Amino acid sequence: MASRTTFEELPPRVRAAIAFHTGRIHCADPVSSGLNSQLAVRLRCEAGDVHVKGLRSDHDRVWTQRREAEVNPFLKGISPELLWREEVDGWDVLGFDFVSGHHADYRPRSQDLSCVADLLTRLGEVELPSIELREAGQRLGNYVSDRSQLELFEGESLLHTDLNNENVLVQDGHAYLVDWAWATRGAPWLDAGYWVMWLLAAGKHTVEQAEGWARRIPSWEAATPMALDAFASANARMWREIGGAQPDAWTSRLVRASRDWSEYRQKLVEK
Known part of the structure; x- marks a missing residue:
């Protein structure tokens, strides 16, 4: 801070x-x-x-x-x-x-959820600009179990990568994404994947419900089960490292959310 x-x-x-x-x-x-x-x-x-x-x-x-x-x-x-x-x-x-809206409410039954799904759909239609951008693998390179998994995150889409609800403003039924410091190049479905974790961190969503919201975003169809498994697992490792032995209350939400999603994806693999 x-x-x-x-x-x-x-x-x-x-x-x-x-x-x-x-x-x-x-x-x-x-x-x-x-x-x-x-x-x-x-x-x-x-x-x-x-x-x-x-x-x-x-x-x-x-x-x-x-x-x-x-x-x-x-x-x-x-x-x-x-x-x-x-x-x-x-x-x-x-x-x-200045946008005079409110921070998006990610809780179940919030009317903002449809606005955010529409926002990510519109973002998916933006052509990748010819500017310097970070690569998606740079964010997760230290947390994959196999470096070859980084290929699953590669792509030519413009990504935000920080779907914290405080980075989403809703005004008159229209959602805006702010704070583009970590703008990234990568696979088109990654922002929907990041949104899954923030939905879980908001509380009371099941993993099935959170993935259901992500499924409303067309780019989600490009995500293979293998890619989702690797992404969820890498984020769980990352947030566990960030949280350390005694994570604060804010970080604990992300530690739990990423862990729950990773464990859910692992159970699907084991079936």
Whole structure:
């Protein structure tokens, strides 16, 4: 988690560069989500509300700002529009169209689930952009039981890879994906697979129900049983390592969810 800087604490030149785009700023409201940003704020401005996120230029993850700026033009209607980017006085700052929706509710019977399934369907129709992207195998390379399994995750689809419900905003029945720092190239079904784990982490979904929601996404059909088995197993290993001996409450949900899915897939193999 990055330490937070308030809007008022920004250097004057940074605030002036932002105001050049927004016009007069009436109010700056801190945003609690987006824990990887040193600056996360809703600006109520003369030109309309803007979501601003930023990192200091010497931060070891400042590259994520560039990644988000590069991928955003390809995500019309899928992610809030990037309005501007400023690199000034030691800061890299992005300004996005503000979406006033709520974080998606992943619990069973939530009306948001259909919105998210539609969102992932629309994402699956986006052509892979010619920009630098991480490869899906990079995320899971240390957690597969056999390196040859990484071929199962390869593909030419644009992926988000972090389906945390706080990265999904729902406004008027339309879902948006935010925080594209980990945009990835890989197999088309992988985001649906990541969604399965987050549905399980939300509680009260059975694995069958979670996979049922993933099945509504056309790209899921491209996933072979072998690929799903390997993916679930690799994620279980990854989250077990992240959690360590005493995982916190937030991480424990993902440890349990990934373990439950992996065990379910293993039982299918054994039948």
